[in-house]
Amino acid sequence: MKLNFYYTTFIALLFIGLNSCGGNDSKESLDKEALDPAASLNTNFDGKIFSIPSPVQTAMLIKELKLPFDGNMLNAVENAKNYSTEFSQAINLGIYGTDLGYCALYEQKNNALKYLSVVEKITGELGLEGAFDKNFMSRFEKNSEDQDSMVVIVSDAFRKADYFLKNAKRKSTSSLILAGGWIESMHFACKMSAQSNNTKIAERIGEQQQTLNTMIEILKEYNKSKQNDALISSLTDLKSDFDKIAIEYTYVAPKTDVKNKTTTLQNELKVTISKELLASISEKINAIRESVIK
Amino acid sequence: MKTFVRILLVTLLPFAASSQDCESIVRTCESYLTGKSGSVKFVSDGQVYTAFLDREKAEFKTTFFGGSTYRIAASAGTDDEYVIFTVKDPNGKILFTNSKYKNAPYWDFKVQHTIPVTIETELDLDKKVTGCAVMLIGFKQ
Numbered sequence: 345m346k347l348n349f350y351y352t353t354f355i356a357l358l359f360i361g362l363n364s365c366g367g368n369d370s371k372e373s374l375d376k377e378a379l380d381p382a383a384s385l386n387t388n389f390d391g392k393i394f395s396i397p398s399p400v401q402t403a404m405l406i407k408e409l410k411l412p413f414d415g416n417m418l419n420a421v422e423n424a425k426n427y428s429t430e431f432s433q434a435i436n437l438g439i440y441g442t443d444l445g446y447c448a449l450y451e452q453k454n455n456a457l458k459y460l461s462v463v464e465k466i467t468g469e470l471g472l473e474g475a476f477d478k479n480f481m482s483r484f485e486k487n488s489e490d491q492d493s494m495v496v497i498v499s500d501a502f503r504k505a506d507y508f509l510k511n512a513k514r515k516s517t518s519s520l521i522l523a524g525g526w527i528e529s530m531h532f533a534c535k536m537s538a539q540s541n542n543t544k545i546a547e548r549i550g551e552q553q554q555t556l557n558t559m560i561e562i563l564k565e566y567n568k569s570k571q572n573d574a575l576i577s578s579l580t581d582l583k584s585d586f587d588k589i590a591i592e593y594t595y596v597a598p599k600t601d602v603k604n605k606t607t608t609l610q611n612e613l614k615v616t617i618s619k620e621l622l623a624s625i626s627e628k629i630n631a632i633r634e635s636v637i638k
Numbered sequence: 639m640k641t642f643v644r645i646l647l648v649t650l651l652p653f654a655a656s657s658q659d660c661e662s663i664v665r666t667c668e669s670y671l672t673g674k675s676g677s678v679k680f681v682s683d684g685q686v687y688t689a690f691l692d693r694e695k696a697e698f699k700t701t702f703f704g705g706s707t708y709r710i711a712a713s714a715g716t717d718d719e720y721v722i723f724t725v726k727d728p729n730g731k732i733l734f735t736n737s738k739y740k741n742a743p744y745w746d747f748k749v750q751h752t753i754p755v756t757i758e759t760e761l762d763l764d765k766k767v768t769g770c771a772v773m774l775i776g777f778k779q
Contacts, residue, residue, distance in 0.1 A: 395700035395757075395775070398683040404779050408705070495681055502684035503774070507664060510686065525684070547752075554701050554754040593753070598733050607734045608748040609702065611727065615752075 394562040396522040397555055399442040399529035400495055403449050405548055406536050413450040417535050418443040419528070419637045421462045426638070430470065431571045434517045435636050437466045438524020441502055446532065448494035456494065460484060467505070470517065475504035516566035523575065524636070526552075526559055531633050534626035546622055550589045550615035556582065578635070582628045590616040660688060660770040663713050670711035670744040671776040680709045680776025687759075687773040695760040696771070704751040706777045711744040712736075714761055714771040719743070721771050724758045737762070 419439050427433045444459040460481070467476040480501045487493035502521070509518035530552065537545040560579050563572040594612040601607070664686060671680045689696035691714075702708050714720035719741040725734045733755070736742045741762055759771055 393687050393689060393696055393698040395683070395685060395687065395698045397701050397703065398681065398777065400681060401703055401706065401777065405703075405705075408779060492679055496679055499682040499684050503682040503686055506684060507686040507688075510688070522685070548703070551701060551703065551752045554699055558699060593728050595727060595729065595731060600734070602739060604746070605739075605742060605744065606707075606746040606748060608750065609733060609753055610750055611753050613704070613751045613753060 392565060394519070394558055394565075396526055396558060396562070398499060399438075399525035400445040400449070400499060402529035402533050402548060403442070403446040405544065406446075406532060407449050409536075409540070409542055409544060411536050411540055411542070413446075413452060414535070414539075415452070415455060417532055418446070418455075418459070421458055423637055424462045424465055427466065427469075430517060431520060432636070433466050433469050434520035435524035435527075435575075437463065437470065438521040438526070439528040439633075439637060440466065440524075441498065441521070442525045442528035442532075445495055445498055448498060449491055451489075451491050453488050456488065457485075472505045472508065475501050475508055516568040516571070519562045519566045520572075523559060523563060526555065527629065527633050527636065530629045534622075534629050537622060538626060546617055547615045549622065549625060550586075550591065550617040551613070553586045553589060553591060556586050575632070575636070578628070578632045582625065582632065585621055585625050585628065588621055590614075592616075660772065663715065663770055663772045664688075664774075666713045666716070667711045667772045667774045670713075671709060671774055680778055683775045683777065685775070687775075689759065689771050690769070691759070691761050691771050692768040693761075693763065695758050697756055697758040699754065699756050700775070701752060701754045702747060702749045704749055704753075706749050706779055708747045708749060709744055709776045710747070710757070710773065711776070712759060712771065712773045713743055714766060714769050717765070720761055720766045720769070721773075722760050722762050723773065726756045726758065728754050730756070 419436065421440075424436070424440070427436050440459055440463050444456060444463055447456040447459055464476055464481065467473060480497065483497050484494060487497060502525075505521070506518050509515065509521075530549065533545050533549050536542070537549060556579065560576060560583060563576050563579070567573070567576070592612075592614040594614075596610040596612060598610055599608045671682060672678055687696075687698065710723060710725070712721040712723045721743070722735065722737045722741055723745075724732055724737070725747070727733050734745065734747070736745055739745070757773070759773055761767065761769065761771060
């Protein structure tokens, strides 16, 4: 009798452990890996945490500055057929995801749907259908008139994919998606800076110093089979330019509004970047992007 | 045989509990970015920050861009006051810690000028010593 109790408890615990990791609307292929309790536990014990700001923020700045939509900046959807390795699929998923966010922000419905379809294709190839499932597609299509909602929906899907990949011990894939997103947002910023001579965009480029350092660190940390070596080398070369940007930080005490749970950060940050340096950075970003989208 | 089953139970219990914890904690955190009615529109930065904390701190660097409002949400269980998060400036000066505000599970940051920050996360050891902690970052212009 006692033995039966132990067996029943054991099976019940196993069942709880397995069920607890699954998302509500994930597909079976996603669940199988995400449900592995050992994988989840190992991931959580995995020490380092990295953060890359969303590439959508650069696109938002471009729109805020009232710069016109430029479809020529985007990676052609036709290129998607060339991406056959996990490296090229992951990095270009980050690139296409950023393109999709840019189209959504500018309410380019037809372009957005075109990029949505290519994102769907690559996520399928990478086994990320659970994050970009039918629910995501229908939410996106239903909200295709509302740019704010579309951006929220796309970013939520990328967050789901990130969580799935981290749990499935595929952090190298996750980091490549982030790298692709960052490269594409820098490509937008450099193109727009050259076209408009806008100082705010030039400053935004200079403000990426810390993000570039994190990007190099994350690619080194999850460099499966040395697949990131060439990219790390190019980004390290780019870093030599970023290290020349003068950044002057001045502390000013923040103000906190407890009732509204809000703190206003009032610091100053002065970024000085010469035209020559900006041109060199643009050239290097362009070369890095060309090497990954080809 | 009984001993074997006991050992299995003891071994598997933390695995089952931990994996269950993390998944539900992520969902709790997500609700802080969307608001209970789904009315709050913070755009996720596309990442989930998880750490299994055992009397230690997890920290990472990020950049808050000027002109945006950021929301940091953190949770380590259904009781939402387990996590302490602290935001520091490039010189290591504390800009904010939720420990001053009853470990509030989320907080907004209006950013006037861009600032590279370090975010530290730890469990409030008076309440929870070990477990999964989840943090999400959202923003709006």
